[in-house]
Amino acid sequence: MKKLLTVSLIYAYFGVIIVVIGGLRAYWNKYKAPPDQPINFPHQIHVTKVGLKCFFCHSNADKSIHATVPPVSRCMSCHKAVATDRPEIQKLTGYWKEKRPIQWAQVHKLPDFVYFSHKRHMKKGVACETCHGQVGAMMKMRRVRSLTMGWCISCHRLHQASTDCATCHK
Ligand code: HEC
Ligand code: HEC
Ligand code: HEC
Numbered sequence: 001m002k003k004l005l006t007v008s009l010i011y012a013y014f015g016v017i018i019v020v021i022g023g024l025r026a027y028w029n030k031y032k033a034p035p036d037q038p039i040n041f042p043h044q045i046h047v048t049k050v051g052l053k054c055f056f057c058h059s060n061a062d063k064s065i066h067a068t069v070p071p072v073s074r075c076m077s078c079h080k081a082v083a084t085d086r087p088e089i090q091k092l093t094g095y096w097k098e099k100r101p102i103q104w105a106q107v108h109k110l111p112d113f114v115y116f117s118h119k120r121h122m123k124k125g126v127a128c129e130t131c132h133g134q135v136g137a138m139m140k141m142r143r144v145r146s147l148t149m150g151w152c153i154s155c156h157r158l159h160q161a162s163t164d165c166a167t168c169h170k
């Protein structure tokens with residue numbers, strides 16, 4: 001009897017652990033897991049080791065709504081000569097030779113009914129890191145903020161920016 005009790009307790013114990021792990025995994029996949037990219041592009045190397053500024057690649061961030069991802073030609077200004085023996089750079093060179101754009105997986109995406117503008121936030125001097133985290137330490141790009149309405153509004157309150165519905169919902 002006692003043995004049976006112990007055994008069922010052990011099962012119950014593992015049952016709980018499995019449910020908890022399952023929940024954490026679902027949460028992780030939804031909010032934190034970075035998507036795989038066609039090429040494993042490391043921000044860490046380019047920002048921290050090579051010392052490139054964000055605007056070198058995301059040159060529209062202060063000019064338009066979208067920051068935009070750079071064309072392959074921007075990469076090839078270095079990678080015609082740099083690290084040409086690496087498989088990821090050979091893949092990159094393949095895109096360039098075939099004149100194919102790289103279909104990067106989107107990491108940040110607001111629903112279509114939300115209006116957001118990079119330019120407006122750049123003008124007010126909000127740093128990229130405030131919304132995108134320590135990009136210079138990321139080997140793989142991932143999302144670090146929820147991008148929920150509550151997140152937008154709490155910062156707008158803090159900075160006395162508009163919280164009218166029509167500001168973000170046209
Ligand atoms: C050498 C070019 C280069 C530099 C420099 C660079 N990036 Fe990027 N960035 C990319 C490429 C390529 C992608 C798409 C692949 C990826 O997501 O890893 C990207 C993706 C991103 C994304 C995600 C886009 C999405 O899909 O949501 C963010 C955010 C970002 N970069 C921010 C930054 C910030 C902030 C800096 C400066 C600290 C920076 N980047 C510097 C090339 C660059
Ligand atoms: C106030 C918060 C905020 C700041 C500051 C910010 N971003 Fe973003 N970024 C976002 C949000 C929100 C999205 C998703 C936009 C969408 O889906 O329309 C995004 C998307 C992106 C994307 C992918 C989509 C696109 O617009 O091309 C890139 C690349 C990016 N950001 C780079 C940067 C860089 C580089 C900087 C600094 C120069 C920066 N961001 C500053 C909030 C911010
Ligand atoms: C200013 C020069 C420069 C530009 C522009 C540049 N890179 Fe790089 N990249 C480097 C250097 C330097 C390294 C480190 C090479 C090493 O490890 O010796 C590197 C490393 C890499 C690696 C890692 C290679 C490996 O497997 O070790 C990838 C992938 C990469 N770059 C892709 C890109 C892509 C994609 C772009 C364009 C969005 C780009 N790079 C733009 C200089 C550059």
Ligand code: HEC
Pocket residue numbers: 110114115116117120121124126130131147148151152153155156159161162167168
């Ligand atoms: C880190 C702080 C911060 C975050 C996070 C933030 N904003 Fe802002 N936002 C500001 C500031 C500061 C302004 C500048 C107001 C101004 O121009 O006077 C602004 C301005 C704007 C404007 C232009 C307002 C106008 O008067 O035309 C829009 C649209 C906007 N934000 C949308 C968003 C959305 C959507 C999000 C979330 C996805 C967001 N913001 C997240 C700080 C932030």
Ligand code: HEC
Pocket residue numbers: 110111114147148149150152153156162163164165166167168169
């Ligand atoms: C600073 C920007 C901002 C302002 C101001 C804002 N919203 Fe939003 N709203 C968002 C963002 C971002 C989302 C999408 C993310 C989310 O669902 O949290 C959203 C989503 C929503 C949704 C859909 C929720 C859902 O669960 O799908 C509704 C409804 C909404 N907003 C109504 C409003 C109303 C009403 C106001 C005015 C009282 C308002 N919003 C003001 C940024 C904003």
